[in-house]
C-alpha cells in the first residue's frame with residue numbers, strides 16, 4: 001500500500017463520519033438551509049486565504065522546483081476560489097464585502113487556520129505537506145460522493161462541481177504523489193509525524209463542517 005493510501009485507510013472511519021455530517025447530507029439533498037451555507041461560505045472565504053498562505057510557505061520549503069510550482073499554483077488557486085465565492089454565491093445571497101470583512105473567524109475556523117499556518121511555518125517540508133493533504137483529498141472525495149447523489153436543481157451544485165471536477169482530482173493525485181515520494185525518503189519518525197499531521201487536519205475538516213451546521217460562534221464575553 002502506498003503511504004498516502006495508508007493515511008487514507010488510517011482515517012477511514014473519520015471520513016465516513018465526515019460524509020454523514022448533517023451539513024454534507026443536506027448539501028447533497030439541496031435542502032441545507034441558506035443561513036448555514038452562508039455561515040460556512042464566509043468562514044471558508046477566510047479559510048481559503050490562510051490556506052493560500054500556508055501553501056505559499058510550503059512552496060518555499062520545497063526540496064525541488066516541481067514542489068515550488070505545485071504548491072505556489074495551489075496557493076494561487078485557493079485565492080482564485082476565494083474570489084469566486086465573493087463574485088458568485090456571496091453576491092447571489094447578498095453578502096456584501098463589508099459584511100464579510102466584519103465577520104470574524106469562528107473558533108473552528110480560527111483553530112484550523114492557526115494549525116495550518118503554524119505547521120507550514122514550523123514543521124519540516126514533508127510534515128507541512130502532510131498537514132495540507134486532507135484539505136485537498138477530503139474535499140475531492142466529499143465532492144465526488146455528493147456529486148454522485150446530488151439532487152436535481154441543487155442550489156449548491158457549483159460548489160459540488162468544483163470539488164468533484166477532474167481538474168481538482170488531478171491536483172489531489174499530484175499532492176499524493178509528492179507525499180509518497182517524501183515518505184519514501186523520510187525517517188520513521190518523520191513518517192509518524194506525517195501521519196499525526198494528516199490526522200490533525202482531517203479532524204479539523206470534520207470540525208469545520210460541524211461548526212457551520214451548528215452556526216457555532218464565540219460565546220458570551222468573547223463575542
Ligand SMILES: Cc1ncc(CO)c(N)n1
Nearest residue numbers: 044047135136139205208
Ligand atoms: C475548510 C476547507 N478545507 C478544504 C477546502 C478545499 O480547498 C476548502 N475550501 N475549505
